[in-house]
Amino acid sequence: MSKVNNSVDKKELKARRKQHSKNLALAQKEEIRRTKDLHKNTMKLIKEDLPNQKIFKAEFNKLKKDKLQDSPVRVKKVQDWWNNLTPEEKLEKTNIRQHKAKMESAKKPHFNFEDDIKFENVSLTYSKDTPFEFRALDGTDLTIKKDRITAVIGMTGSGKSTLIQLTNGLLVTETGRTLVGDYPLFASMKKIKEVKDLRREVGLVFQFPEYQLFQDTIAKDIAFGPINLGGDKVLAFKKVPELLRMVDLPEDYAKRSPFDLSGGQKRRVAIAGIIAMDGGTLVLDEPTGGLDPQGEEDFMRLFYNLNKEKNKRIIIVTHNMDHVLQIADDVVVMHKGKVIETGSPFEIFSNQKLLEKIEIEPPKLYKLAYKLKAKGLDITGEKFRTVEEVAAAIKAAKK
Ligand SMILES: Nc1ncnc2c1ncn2[C@@H]1O[C@H](COP(=O)(O)OP(=O)(O)O)[C@@H](O)[C@H]1O
Ligand SMILES: [Mg+2]
Structure with missing residues (x-):
């Protein structure tokens, strides 16, 4: 009896195994087809965009010529x-x-990097023509105004980091173009000759910038950027004490090694190094990740002050919606490689459907407002950034 049973089990097991490998092979085939289609589509879009690239190039050549006059x-x-x-x-x-x-x-043409940053039909595919091909930016458009604080939000993997790296030529779009003021970065550009000017103007702070510190003193690390981009050495070192003050570090840290610092302090040094380049735009990719709440607050105040007092355009990628509400003028929402919405923090955070779609929790003050709404007191249409303003809105709504 048991013998028969056993053989049935074996048979069934064998069949199941067979089905499993069949399913695997099918899934694999499907995946290969999917990446192939994706690749084909990407190549098609690039090809279709070629005439535009010719126009961009001609326009750029003319602009350079004009600017040399x-x-x-x-x-x-x-x-x-x-x-x-x-x-x-x-x-x-x-x-x-x-x-x-x-x-x-x-002797060089002078560009105006200060005006709006415009993304026109920008796309970017990582690991093209490999099984890992991934279209991180999917032909999207966006304008980031000057003089403002713009927050970029969206799920992990939605393309935020990729998008902001287009602003200083670290990545170059494969269709369309990015305009930084009047300076175009387009797909068919082989080499960015003006990359130093551009990087001086648009300072980019990566996630975990402390890993980019490598000099033996903090002063050298802070002065490295401006010197590397052709700035005056003496001037660069002269500015170090003021920069240390700005990021809330004691001036006498200048001679110390950056490696003796805590994580948060290293982050401050790295950010001071980018501010040192004194460009018009500061781009920050999740600059407060891993910092304590006080450190986060300090940085938000610093970015806010840089915008209000020094007129710097701030572009900040963040997961912290409280920060967005606190300092942002404009909010950009990214989803699956596209900008799907832009608006004021009030417009974005009072759009519950949108927040659910991108799986982002609203700021604490908006959470409170939504709870109050459920209890019959609706202030979600009001503009508030602080507890005081929420209190005022509640008082007004009760009347
Ligand atoms: N160097 C890379 N090679 C392959 N895929 C990448 C690379 N960098 C990013 N990606 C992929 O591209 C997508 C978008 O990445 P990213 O722009 O970093 O998104 P976000 O900053 O919004 O999290 C992610 O799914 C990520 O896995
Ligand atoms: Mg990112």
Whole structure:
């Protein structure tokens, strides 16, 4: 009896195994087909975009030419300045350095990186033509205004980091273009000649920037960026104490090694190094991840002040909706490689359906407002960022 049973079991087991491998093979086939289709589609879109790329290139060449027209005037100005120096002054190291830098700059086209940053039909596919091919940006459009604080939100993997890396040429779109002010970054661009100017203007702080520290003193680490991008060495070191103050570190830390610092302090040094480049735009990818609440608060205040007092455009990717409500003027919502919504924090956070779709919890104050709404007191249509403003809205709603 048991013998028969056993053989039935064996038979069934065998059949099940067979079915399982069949299913596996099918799934694999399906996956291969899916990536192949994706790849085909990507290549098609790139091909369709080629005529646009030709136009972008022609436009860029013309712009550069136009911008070089006043170069002789600029060169003459530098020559006049130099000729007016006394023979002793001409021997001074700082003047010699300045002369060289000014001359180089006068001969180059000057772009205006300060205006709106525009993404036009930008797309990006990682690991193209491999089984890991992934379309992180799917032909999306967006304008990020100058002088404002823009928060970029969305699920993990929605393309936030990829999008912001287009702003300083770290990544280049495969269709369409990114305009930083009047400076275009387009797909068919082989080499970004002006990358130094661009990176000076658009400072990008990665997630965990502390891993990018590598000098033996904090001062050197902070001054590295500006010097590396062609800035004056003496000037760069002169600014270190002020930068340390800005990120709430004692000035006498300048001579210390960055490796003796805590994680949060390293983060401060790394951010000081980006602020040191003194560009018009600061792009921050989850800058407070892993910091304690006080550190997070300090950074939010710093970014807010940089915007309000120094007129810097701030673009910040964050998962912390309390921070978004606290400081953002504009919110950009990303989903599956596309910008699906933009608006004020009030518009975004009063849109419960949208928040559910992107699986993001509203800020604490909005959670409270939603609870009150369920109890019959609706203030979700009001504009509030602080507890005081919530209290005022409640009082007004009760009347
Ligand atoms: N170097 C890479 N190679 C392959 N896939 C990548 C690479 N970088 C990111 N991706 C994938 O692209 C998608 C979007 O990534 P990312 O822009 O980092 O999203 P987010 O910042 O919103 O989390 C993710 O699914 C990620 O796995
Ligand atoms: Mg990211």
